Amino acid sequence: MKKFLSLLLGALLAVVCFVGCGDMEFDDDIYDDSATPEELGANPNAPEITLAHWDSSGSLEGAVLNTVLKQFYATHPDGQKIRVKVEIMGMYEQTMPTILASGDEDKPEIIMMPDGSFNSWMAQYASQFENLDPYIQKSGFDETKLWDGAVSRYKYKYENHSHVFGNGSVYALPKDVSPNVMFYNKDFFFEKQVEIPKNTDGSIKRMTIDEGVEMWRKLIVGEENKNALERRYALGNMPPESMVWSAGSDFLNESRTGFITDSRQIAGFKKAYQKMVDLVDEKIVPDGTSMSGSSTSSLFLTGKVACYIGGIYDTAQLRNSSFDWDITYIPAFEDNLNVNGYSGSVGYSMWSGTDSSLKDLAYSVIEYISSEEAQRIMTEMGFNIPLQKSIAGDTAFIDAQRAKKPYNYEVFLESLRYQPSGTWRYTRNNVWKERLSTEAAKLFQRSGYTVDDFVAALPGIVNGSL
Known part of the structure; x- marks a missing residue:
């Protein structure tokens, strides 16, 4: 050791x-x-x-x-x-x-x-x-x-x-x-002639979720293969917070006493979860069972996914990897583009x-x-x-980090400016979140179970857990 x-x-x-x-x-x-x-x-x-x-x-x-x-x-x-x-x-x-x-x-x-x-x-x-x-x-x-x-x-x-x-x-x-960012395999991007978009001044562009989907579609390999382990997915995971918060919604009401009731927030919540369902249906993201037992960082290190959402804590092992990689912002909805994840x-x-x-x-x-x-x-x-x-904010510091990877180190810093702490800080325990996640799994496991069904079930599930 x-x-x-x-x-x-x-x-x-x-x-x-x-x-x-x-x-x-x-x-x-x-x-x-x-x-x-x-x-x-x-x-x-x-x-x-x-x-x-x-x-x-x-x-x-x-x-x-x-x-x-x-x-x-x-x-x-x-x-x-x-x-x-x-x-x-x-x-x-x-x-x-x-x-x-x-x-x-x-x-x-x-x-x-x-x-x-x-x-x-x-x-x-x-x-x-x-x-x-x-x-x-x-x-x-x-x-x-x-x-x-x-x-x-x-x-x-x-x-x-x-x-x-x-x-x-x-x-x-x-x-x-640590904020969340999207890690990506630069070798895979080069192979598929895909580039991370930049602003006119050369800085890294914050992608909308639609721009992200367009990019991820180009990175899938072997999607016709029935054996999920022989495919290469574009993205290893998509945290619900990234979708829900950037869609202008939340998981609990402002007083943290129950599920959201505001009609605009409910519409944003539905939009967020429908997008997560679509990502799995398009085989951009693996479902919860096809890669069970493997962490997203492990899938990334072994070439099973081209991108994944993770934090600074993964950088140490990635700096010792055999392929080229970097980071960019998590693609998100335009409603709240900067709030594209949580910090831990x-x-x-x-x-x-x-x-x-x-x-x-x-x-x-x-x-x-x-x-x-x-x-x-x-x-x-x-x-x-x-x-x-x-x-x-020290230029010499950022340059020193770029030399060791990731080159786009400023993405960590800019993400941290906007990402709040996770939903675990909402209440004194996470029972409501665990039950919400269990119900959300049905979206990917049960044929015919829709986002509307899911949202209709949540007031009873969440409110009864608080």
């Missing part, structure tokens, strides 16, 4: 970080995801805390954190006062609630907080998380320097017998924020039961991961878009 990670990450990191990182240097020994704090330069006599993290990208998650922690130990004023043990957990979003609900008094001091779990975890286990406001005020951390919404998605308060999300105190600081994030919280003598040190680690220095490290590895807007 260590050899594999060295090869993968070695291809991603320069010996010296790009402009702005000064004398920050990286060594091969950090690529071991199981490296101990001492091997990374921690003071062996310092007290140890645990940082719990998920395994969504396998061992790469631990390797990325070890890279950041190595620099923390070397440069931060508190670096030699604490040791951080990274604990990668499988099935994290199921495992962590069990830990939080337990009476165990030995919980991880730093807890990775997915923004998709924040509402649910705060509604159930708010007492388990430390309010970070006093630490932020003491350190002078300035959230206005970060992308809009990067910190607010981790704010919470309980007021008038109600849970309020997105306002109140800060309970986590972000590690990253994970942050770090502090367990409220952390020993009082270690709380300031634990916060130092949390804040450091959001710092410009740490963000530059993770960006260099292809794992992050920097949280700081000032770095993202």
Whole structure:
């Protein structure tokens, strides 16, 4: 594993970080995801805390954190006062609630907080998380320097017998924020003589969904083959948010108490889901069963799809691929062309039961991961878009990313300006969304089940789940 990670990450990191990182240097020994704090330069006599993290990208998650922690130990004023043990957990979003609900008094001091779990975890286990406001005020951390919404998605308060999300105190600081974009295989595009459209000034053009369909039709290979595994689809996936939001609609009403009732929004919702049905019917996108068990990024890497919708977190593995690729904006409806997807994030919280003598040190680690220095490290590895807007506007920074791919790096940054957090932030749990998705699957599985049938069923399904 260590050899594999060295090869993968070695291809991603320069010996010296790009402009702005000064004398920050990286060594091969950090690529071991199981490296101990001492091997990374921690003071062996310092007290140890645990940082719990998920395994969504396998061992790469631990390797990325070890890279950041190595620099923390070397440069931060508190670096030699604490040791951080990274604990990668499988099935994290199921495992962590069990830990939080337990009476165990030995919980991880730093807890990775997915923004998709924040509402649910705060509604159930708010007492388990430390309010970070006093630490932020003491350190002078300035959230206005970060992308809009990067910190607010981790704010919470309980007021008038109600849970309020997105306002109140800060309970986590972000590690990253990633928008969705369309990755495309440039070799396949060249093969079919298809080009990504550009504006007159040479910048990447935002395509309408109709322009996207026209482009995707040219990229299908083997559509007459009855064996789906021997076809090449044009697009691996189309997130419902991309279609629904850009059609000027939504999934819930403004108060988040039920399914939409506004006639214009319902018309937009129907238009969005009909387009998703059409994409499958035209074999532009595979249905939910023909490629089951394979992630869209895997389908892209193995040449089964020419394009797919994904985030910055996929860049690390793609930079090591055998074919040429790039990114562009997700084609969307003209009603709301810029809001063509959602942004996702994970942050770090502090367990409220952390020993009082270690709380300031634990916060130092949390804040450091959001710092410009740490963000530059993770960006260099292809794992992050920097949280700081000032770095993202740095021409030298963008040029450095283009050199490593994607060349159209500005598409990440411009997408992030407009894409809100996902629908998981609407309510304290996602039961309504899971049931909506289950019902939506019938559009592709049941002959004769129409979008009108689907929409007619949703008030009872969604409202009964809220």
